[in-house]
Amino acid sequence: MFATSAFTRLIEKSTSHLNLEPDWDSTLQICDSIRQRDIQAKFAIQSLKKKISQDNPHVSVFALGVLESCVKNCGSVIHEEIATKEFMEFLKDQAKIRPDPVRAKILELVQVWSHAFRNEPNYKVVQDTFHLMKMEGYTFPTLKEADAMFKAESAPDWADGECCHRCRVTFSTFLRKHHCRHCGNVFCNKCSSKTSIIPKFGIEKEVRVCESCYEDINGPSNSKKEDDGLPSEYLNSPLSKQPQNPPAKTEQEIKEEEDLQLAIALSKNHVKSKHTNKTNTSNSTVYSQPTVSNS
Incomplete structure (x- = not known):
């Protein structure tokens, strides 16, 4: 009733x-x-x-x-x-x-x-x-x-379970279970904290979904934008699609870099030695007292 x-x-x-x-x-x-x-x-x-x-x-x-x-x-x-x-x-x-x-x-x-x-x-x-x-x-x-x-893309039946489908934490009085409206599985609050509309189910209001389904619906780039905090102009430009890691160096380039570092180290050592010798020479110089005439 x-x-x-x-x-x-x-x-x-x-x-x-x-x-x-x-x-x-x-x-x-x-x-x-x-x-x-x-x-x-x-x-x-x-x-x-x-x-x-x-x-x-x-x-x-x-x-x-x-x-x-x-x-x-x-x-x-x-x-x-x-x-x-x-x-x-x-x-x-x-x-x-x-x-x-x-x-x-x-x-x-x-x-x-x-x-x-x-x-x-x-x-x-x-x-x-x-x-x-x-x-x-x-x-x-x-x-x-x-x-x-919608017949082919009908909303799934809601699953039941005693633990989170993603992190496997056990539900309790203080740790509630939540259903993802996209896949129907049960999750803890942390693993289903995102919300999204689900057009294929006719849901035009943002509802709770799990992390994986959020990316399926909106694309991984959307969640990455939130995490990175990068300007949308950059994220939408061709530059953002290029690999960000520097290209691997060839053996020849590595050898040349090592030779350069060695030359810089030797040059610094030479300058330091020259400065030390000059200081020692300056300290060892003896100044004679002027001679006083008795006449």
């Missing part, structure tokens, strides 16, 4: 008509609740259907955005709930009667899902709905291939 109440509050918060932009914190918590099986996928979809069908178009669009994130991040438990005749008929009916912003979002989702599930016989109803709506004269937006790749 407590989990259901908390989930309902998250749905209300993420779809509020007062929101000026998507509430990613609430949306990610909704996805987490479904993935962790705290909430049944069927209940989640029913809750979102109520919001999608509300008269306020802002609420409907935000609810469709939450649904989109759930489909991208929660895997087959959600896919099985949306890829049904009942749910696809619901979306089709909503597209007929709702204003442009809501209709446009529904058409976008139906097209993306149709492409993503094109090789899934169990989800054929999604593709059938897409083709039927095209025949009925609906104009679908241009398909972005990246948006339809």
Whole structure:
């Protein structure tokens, strides 16, 4: 009961008509609740259907955005709930009667899902709905291939463990475990201290990721920039790509350098000896007393 109440509050918060932009914190918590099986996928979809069908178009669009994130991040438990005749008929009916912003979002989702599930016989109803709506004269937006790749790039199931996946330290009451949202493994705070957006999972808010995944997402050069503190102009220039270590010296160059060092040492020794001899000569000079005449 407590989990259901908390989930309902998250749905209300993420779809509020007062929101000026998507509430990613609430949306990610909704996805987490479904993935962790705290909430049944069927209940989640029913809750979102109520919001999608509300008269306020802002609420409907935000609810469709939450649904989109759930489909991208929660895997087959959600896919099985949306890829049904009942749910696809619901979306089709909503597209007929709702204003442009809501209709446009529904058409976008139906097209993306149709492409993503094109090789899934169990989800054929999604593709059938897409083709039927095209025949009925609906104009679908241009398909972005990246948006339809979430099936192949779906967020991994969260692993569990008693120690950090990277440094192997054991978790305790005072050393909490954290999940990397990119790979799904568990890490200590030190090994998962970075944050990043994850576009391929539809996560546009910076979330916790492990060190390795941070470099996979952003490239090793980004983390190196932070550590080195070097100007971006230099890091983006061809000079930064060149090897920074001096080239290895040849045998001839090493011999010439040794000869030069020896010559410098001999020269210094000669000057020092000359100075010492001059000092000794100066100290040994005898001055005679002047002769006083008695006359």
